[in-house]
Amino acid sequence: MSAPHKSGGVARIDARLAACQAEGRAALITFVTAGDPDFDTSLAVVEALPGAGADLIxxxxxxxxxxxxxxxIQAAGLRALAGGQTMVRTLELVARFRTRDTATPIILMGYYNPIYIYGVERFLGDARAAGVDGLIVVDLPPEEDAELCLPALEAGLAFIRLATPTTDDARLPAVLANTAGFVYYVSITGITGSATPDFGKVTAAVQRIKGHTRLPVAVGFGVRTAAHAATVAACADGVVVGTALVERVKAALDAEGCGSAATAEGVAALVRELAAGVRGAAKSDAA
Amino acid sequence: MTANTKLSSAGSAPVPDRPNSFRSGPDERGRFGLYGGRFVAETLMPLILELERAYGEARADPAFKAEMDGHLASYVGRPSPLYYAERLTEHLRRQAADAGGSGGAKIYLKREELNHTGSHKVNNVLGQIMLARRMGKKRIIAETGAGQHGVATATLCARFGLDCVIYMGAVDVERQMPNVFRMRMLGAEVVPVQSGSRTLKDAMNDALRDWVTNVDTTFYCIGTVAGPHPYPTIVRDFQSIIGHETRAQMLEAEGRLPDSLIACIGGGSNAMGLFHPFLDEASVKIYGVEAAGHGVASGAHAASIAGGRPGVLHGNRTYLLMDGDGQITEAHSISAGLDYPGIGPEHAWLNDVGRVTYLSATDEEALAAFQLLTRLEGIIPALEPAHAIARVVEVAPQLPREHLMVVNLSGRGDKDVPQVADILGGRA
Known part of the structure; x- marks a missing residue:
């Protein structure tokens, strides 16, 4: 397996999170759907993210x-598929991004079937070669680690696990066992973009997870505004924002649903607000 | 022992190790060979493990079985009869004679359509609702295609005083309006699902989204032998009463086991319920019938085994309809209950090991069989089992007269009458 980016994979994620920590702040992790609504617009959006303050993508x-x-996010995926997005094009998008930015970690997030059909070995090789650093695959719990998690770690990619409000102390060690890069705490029981979390409970949950791991803990699902981001940044090592950015993509499309130069700028404007929120947050915990 | 079935239809593909028993699955990871598993979000995993424990305890509890047996007898109306379809048998024997043959299998119908609520679905729902009660869950959600599972779920929620939310694709809401009214009368909230292809797979997506949101209070009553482990096992076990009764009834009627079994397959719960108790009976040939829609070659069908390949969706690995990039494609069938791009994982495995032969029937063949059975036997079948009847019509005349064939008549066709009337116009 070729690995042209020797500093890539888990190492690139570790380096970026360590840099944020050295600045005494949480990292801003931004989610957008690859190919939404078309390849070129999506590439422009992704390329605009680091400059606007995204630390990881x-x-x-x-x-x-x-x-x-x-x-x-359902609608964003369907827009991308309608625009001709495929796994090959998603990896190509990452490779294009990497020609200009070798420092910002990229984590692919999604569901197992497209990876399974692409072929796990082929996928891991091509993803590493394209400059992908980590994977979040929603429908692969620890019980299915042999499918992709273990081969991904073997290939030098971080397999980032989701911990949720239903993951109790008895189960946490299994969830954390093969995770790398960071732990992604899902702040609500629910789907993306559906509810605003109870931030008091989130703080307690992050502390609970930190009692089980030295990995950084990022929090996502339901973080929409700069104020939310600041609140979460006070207790966690990373703040994940997705739905609000995907909605911004949609809002910046023209009447025919096509992207334009304004699309990337519309997303970047929100990322700047979120980044200001993250950077302005007072660290309240002992993390 | 080995079963006297044909080997894997894959021909030159390697045949997996032949097990000592076809009834021992799944393994502790919920796998039937390659298939099955627990491909779900972490939020659901603790509950799925709790469900597995609760089911294990219930299965070992004689009080659970006793209560279930009581409800099956007095509320569901079991056992369902095994009925000798004399005029259908004679009709097909005449066809055989017209073609110069002397055969024509003796056809029995397992009358699951006589159950309360009109289909086999109630067998499984009763079991799962009793499990939900054991687990202290007061809110029940379910997906439904034809509406039969939704009606059964709404019925038992009414019976036990539980909140009930049914997810149903908006397309299916349109074509199965009688069942939508029934569910609402029974006190269920019916949510028309507008996402994706607006049929059964999308109803299952939205049910999973509800479950992940309300995991603490809610029991997801899955209607078929699919989904994450342990659902395929739970549903199979609750439906296996169909096969157990059939065995006893056939011994009573004919003094021996049937020679073949045949059932329609969407997810495959009625088929698995009939098949499972017979899987280790080497003399019994077993056929599943998928929905071929406009024909498997047309691309507009719901035949996951004939036209799909292994992938991962809705918590399990199984045969799925998809494009080359792993995107799930829309299924098509005249029958809302078969209009699903997947199949239960145990069926996928039984196909690969060659124990069950999977056939298919088109919309047109099912519609013809629907009318034939109605005219010959005075039994209006649902469009789902009409697919099985369609293959019987073709296969039975070629078999000897002493061949005993059991068809699972999994549901009644009242719900389909408006749709069929639309299609046939004045031709009925």
């Missing part, structure tokens, strides 16, 4: 049946 792999996503 989650890139959604479109899937017809995203069972953990709310209407906004």
């Amino acid at each position: 989650e890139l959604g792999m479109p899937f017809t049946d995203p069972m953990a996503d709310g209407p906004a």
Whole structure:
């Protein structure tokens, strides 16, 4: 397997999170769907993210049946598929991004079937070669680690696990066992973009997870505004925003649903607000 | 022992190790060979493990079985009869004679359409509702295609005083209006699902989204032998009463086991319920019938085994209809209950090991069989089992007269009458 980016994979994620920590702040992790609504617009959006303040990028792999996503991200995936997005094009988008930015980690997020059909070995090789650093696959719990998690770690990619409000202390060690990069705490029981979390409970949950791992903990699902971001940044190592950005993509499309130069700028404007929120947050915990 | 079935239809493909029993699955990871598993979001995993524990305890509890048996007898109306379809048998024997043959199998119908609520679905729903009660869950959600599972779920929620939310694709709401009214009369909230292809797979997506949101209070009553482990096992076990009764009834009627079994397959719960108790009976040939829609070659069908390949969706690995990039494609069938781009994982495995032969029937063949059975036997079948009847019509005349064939008549066709009337116009 070729690995042209020797600093890529888990190492690139670790380096970026360590840099944020050295600045005494949480990282801003932004999610957009690859190919939404077309390849060129999506590439422009992704390329605008780091300059606007995104520290890590989650890139959604479109899937017809995203069972953990709310209407906004479902619609983004369908727009991308209608625009001709495929797994090959998603990896190509990452490779194009990497020609200009070798420092910002990219994490592919999605569902297992498109990876399974692409072929796990082929996918891991091509993803690493394209400059992908980590994977979040919603429908692969620890019970199915042999499918992709273990081969991904072997290939030098971080397999980032979701911990949820239903993951109790007895189960946490299994969830954390093979995770790398960071732990993604899902702040609500629910789908993406559906509810605003109880931030008091989120703080307690992050502390609970930190009692089990030295990995950074990022929090997502339901973080929409700069104020939310600041609140979460006070207790967590990373703040994930997705639905609000995907909605911004949609809002910046023209009457025919096509992207334009304004699309990337519309998303970047929100990312700047969120980044200001993250950077302005007072660190309240002992993390 | 080995079963006297044909080997895998894959021909030159390697045949997996032949098990000592075809009834021992799944393994502790919920796998039937390659298939099955627990491909769900972390939020659901703790509950799925709790469900597995609760089901294990219930299965070992004689009080659970006793209560279930009581409801099956007095509320569902079991056992359902095994009925000798004399005029259908004679009709097909005449066809055989007209073609110069002397055969024509003796056809029995397992009358699951006589159950309360009109289909086999109630067998499984009763079991799952009793499990939900054991687990202290007060809110029940379910997906439904034809509406039969939704009606059964709404019925038992009314019976036990539980809140009930049914997810149903908006397309299916249109074509199965009688069942939508029934569910609402029974006190269920019916949510028309507008996402994706607006049929059964999308109803299942939205049910999973509800479950992940309301995981603490809600029991997801899955209607078929699919989904994450342990659902395929739970549903199979509750439906296996169909096969157990059939065995006893055939021994009573004919003094021996049937020679063949045949059932329609969407997810495959009525088929698995009939098949499972017979899987280790080497003399019994077993046929599943998928929905071929406009024909498997047309691309507009719901035949996952004939026209799909292994992938992962809705918590399990199984045969799925998809494009080359792993995107799930829309199924098509005249029958809302078969209009699903997947099949239960145990069926996928039984196909690969060659124990069950999977056939298909088109919309047109099912419609013809629907009318034939109605005219010959005075039994209006649902469009789902009409697919099985369609293959019987073709296969039975070629078999000897002493061949005993059991068809699972999994549901009644009242719900389909408006749709069929639309299609046939004045031709009925």
